[in-house]
Amino acid sequence: MSSYEPQTHEPNWQKIWDAENCFAAGAADDGREKYYVLEMFPYPSGRIHMGHVRNYTMGDVIARFRMAQGYNVLHPMGWDAFGMPAENAAMEKNVHPRDWTYQNIDTMRDQLKSMGLAIDWSREFATCDPTYYKHEQAMFLDFLEAGLVERRESIVNWDPVDQTVLANEQVIDGRGWRSGAPVEQKNLTQWFLKISDYSEELLNDLEGLTRWPENVRLMQKNWIGRSEGMELRFDLKGAPEGFEHLDIYTTRPDTLYGASFCAISPDHPLARKLAETNEEMAAFLTECAQRGTSEADIEAAEKKGVFTNIQASHPLDDSWMLPVYVANFVLMEYGTGAVYACPAHDQRDLDFARKYDLPVIPVVLPEGAAAEDYEIENDAFIGDGKMINSDFMNGLTPAAAFQAVAEKLETLGRGKRKTNYRLRDWGVSRQRYWGCPIPIVHCGSCGVVPVAKSDLPVTLPEDVSFDKPGNPLDRDIDWKTTTCPSCGGDAQRETDTFDTFIDSSWYYARFTELCENSATDAKSVAYWLPVDQYIGGIEHAILHLLYSRFYARAMEKTGHLHLKEPFAGLFTQGMVIHETFSTPDKIFVTPDEVTQTEDGQHVLKSDMSVAINVGPVEKMSKSKKNVVDPTNIIAKYGADTARWFMLSDSPPERDVHWTDAGVEGAYRFIQRLWRLVDSHADQLSTLANLADKHEQAVHPQSEADKALYKTVHQALAATTDDLNRLAFNKAVARIYELSNALSSAATNDGISKPVLFQGLSYLIIMAGPMIPHLAETCWQRLGHQQILAKTKWPVADDAVLMDDVITLPVQVNGKKRAEIEAPADAGEDDIKTLALADERVIKAIADKDIRKFIFVPGKIINFVV
C-alpha cells in the first residue's frame, strides 16, 4: 500500500480545479441563491503567516460547503496594499513602495494558491491599483458634495527631528521611534468624514446585526458611547479676556453639590491662552504633548494638573468658587474638553483631589450607611443610593435628582440637557506618500477645489525619494503644481493621502463587480450584498467594522449602494500563538532554529551547547520571532495537513496554539484516511455502477448494516449542523469518529458493500471542504466519475436520526447515582417506575421520603429526598 503524497496530488488538483473553472462566481442572474463569503483581505507584508492560513482556511471551508449545497458562491481575494510598511521598506531597503508591494503580492498570491483555496481569482485587485482608487477618489467627491466631509484643525504627533508626522505606534515612551526626539504636538488642517452624524443610527442598527458576535456589538456600542447629560456654563473669575465662561459637559449633574474643582484639557483654548504668559503652564502643556495623542497613554499616566489661578462660580450658588485646573486626564475630543469634578463619586476626580488636597464631599449615600459618619477614603462611590448634602435634592435617588437639578438649571439658564457621543469624526488625512491621493486642489483665489471627475485618478508620482524627512508628495514641486479646475490659475495639489481604513471600507462592494466606469454596479451589489459571512480577527472589532458600516451608509446616500449594513454575518477568529524562544543573552530565535535533546531540553540547532529559554505562548509576531512559515509546513506536510490542524481542536473564535506534535497528528490522520479508503477501494470497485449514485437510497439489512448506516447518517447530520454554525473543531471530531467507525465496520463480514461504499463516500464529502486535495484523491479512488468539487452535499436520512432507546441519568439530591435505559417516548410515570426499580437508586434513597420528583424528558431524572 502506498502512502499519500500531498506534494504530487495537491498541485495536480489545483490545476484541475483551475482548468474546470470550479470557483468562479456565477452571474448575478443565474437563478441560484447567492452566498457571499469574505475573509478580511491581507496587507501584503511579504509572506503569508499562520494567521492568514487560519483565516483563509475557515473562509474556504464555508465557500466549499456552500458551493456543494448548491449556492452561487462569491469568494474573492484582494490586497489591502497601501500603508506604512511599504514606506519603511523604501527607507530601509531603498526599494520603491510600489515595487515592494507588488512583489509581495506576487509572492503571497503563490502562497495562497498553494493552500488550494476555492477563490475566484478573476476578481482580484489591490487597493493601490489606480483602477481601484480612482473610484475611491470619485466617491470622496460625491461625499464632499453630499456634506459628509469637513476640513478642520486637528492634532498630530510631530517628530521635530525627522520633520514628520508619527503614527501612535511610532511614539515610544514619548519619543519618535527613529530619531528618539521628544514628540511634539502639531495642529494641522485635515480632512474629516462626518461619521458622528451617524452616531445614533450606527448605535441603533447594531440591534439588527443578529449574526454578529455579541461582544463586538457591545464594543461598538461602548465605542459610540451615547450618554445623556448636561452642558453647564460656569462663570469664570480671573480669566483672560474672551474666556468669561467655561462650558462643561457632565453626565452627573445630580452630584453638583459635591463639586470640588473644574478641570480643562491641556488642549483647551483657555489652557493654550494661559500658556502664552505662564511659564509653568507652558511647561506642563509641553509635558502633556510628549505623551503623544494615544488615549491609552493619556489615561494610564499619573493624574496631574496645574492650577490656573482662575475660579469658577458654582451654577447653583454664585458665592461658591471652584478652582480651575488644567489636568492631563481631560480629553479635548470628548464633550467640551472641560469637566467639573466630584471626587466622592468619580475615581479619577478622587485621585486628583487627593493629590492636590481638594475637598471631597459625599452627596450620594449608599444604602445602609449613616449620613453623619459617611466618608470617602480611597475608593469613589459610584453606586446607587440617596442624595445628601444636596439642598433641594436631599433624599432623592441620583436618577430623580438628575431630573430635578436639570429642570432647575434649565430654568436658571445655567445649562441644558444634552445627549453626547464619544464617537468622534473620522480624520482621514495622512501626511504620507503610499496612500490614495486626496483629489483636491488648493487655489489662491478659489480656495479648496475638487479635481474634475474626468481628471481622475490623481495618481502618485513615480520618481520619489525617501532619503529626506517628511512627506515626499509635499516636496515634489512638479507633482504638486497644477492648475485650478475652477479658474485655471496656478494652484497646488493636496499632498495628504487617505487613511488606509478608507480603502478597506468598501472593497467588499468592489468585489461584486470590477466595473470600469463606476465604483459599483447597481445590479451586482443588489444581488451579492450584504456579505453573508465575513471572517477576520477580533482586533478589527471596532475601527474597521465601524468605519465600513459608516461607509456603506455614505455610499448609500450618494447612490453607490442600496443598503446600510454591509456584513450580515460576522465571525471573529482567534490568533495563532506559539512559545517564544530566546538565548541566554535574551535574543529571540525562531522555532526553526531550536531543537530538543533526548531529555527534552531546548537547545540551539546550530550549537547544541546553547540552552534555549522557553518563554510565554504569545501571538505569532516578527518581533518575538515566534513564527512558523506556512510555506515550510506546506512543503513538508502539504496544505491539507496545515488546513486540518488549523481547524482541529481549538474553537475558531479562540487562539490556537501551534505545536509540532499537533501538526504531526494532523498529518497522521491524512495518511490514515487515505489508507482507509485505499485499502477498501478495490473490493468496492465491483460497485462501479454505483459510482456516481452514492446519493441513491441504500437498504441496510443486517444489524451491522443498520448500525453503520445510522452512524453514517447521524454523522452527516451533525457535521452539516456544525459547518452551518462554523464549529469547525466539532466537525473535525465527528469526522474522526466516523472514520474510526468505518474502519472497524470495514473488517466486519456482516457489512454489505453498498452501505460501506456510501459511508466512505459521505465521509469524504464531509472532509472535502477542509482537506480538499486528499478528498478529491480519495473520491477518485472510490471510482466516482465527477470530481468532488462539483459534487452535491447529501441530505441525511431523517428516519434513523433519532434513537429508540435512550440512557437516562438518575440523580438523588442532585448527585448522579445510576443510569437507566428507557424507551425514548416513555412518560413520566413509566420512567419513575423504571428508576425506582434500579437497585442503585433504591440504595441511594434508602428509607428516606421522596419529597419531589423531577423529570426532564430525554435529559435527566432527579429524586429529592
Next chain:
RNA sequence: GCCCUCGUGGCGGAAUUGGUAGACGCGACGGAUUCAAAAUCCGUUGCCUUCACGGGCGUGCCAGUUCGAGUCUGGCCGAGGGCACCA
C-alpha cells in the same frame, strides 16, 4: 486607566436552552507486529482512596440563586484583544 473576552485532565479542547463534566485529538503507559527501529494495529489513561465492590473530590478563587451550576448573579485573581495615524 476605560471597554470587551477568556480561564475545564499532563496538553488542545467537548458538554447547542441550567440537566450524565472530560466527546474527539495529542501525549503517556501496556501489548501485538519487527532481527531491530520507524510506521501501523489493539488496550488503559481526571485526581484521591480501596485487594475488590465501592466511596470521596473535581471546570481559576470566594460567595449566592436552584431539585440541579462549567453554564446564571456578585466580588476577586490571572491571561489576551481594542483605545481613534499598525493593519
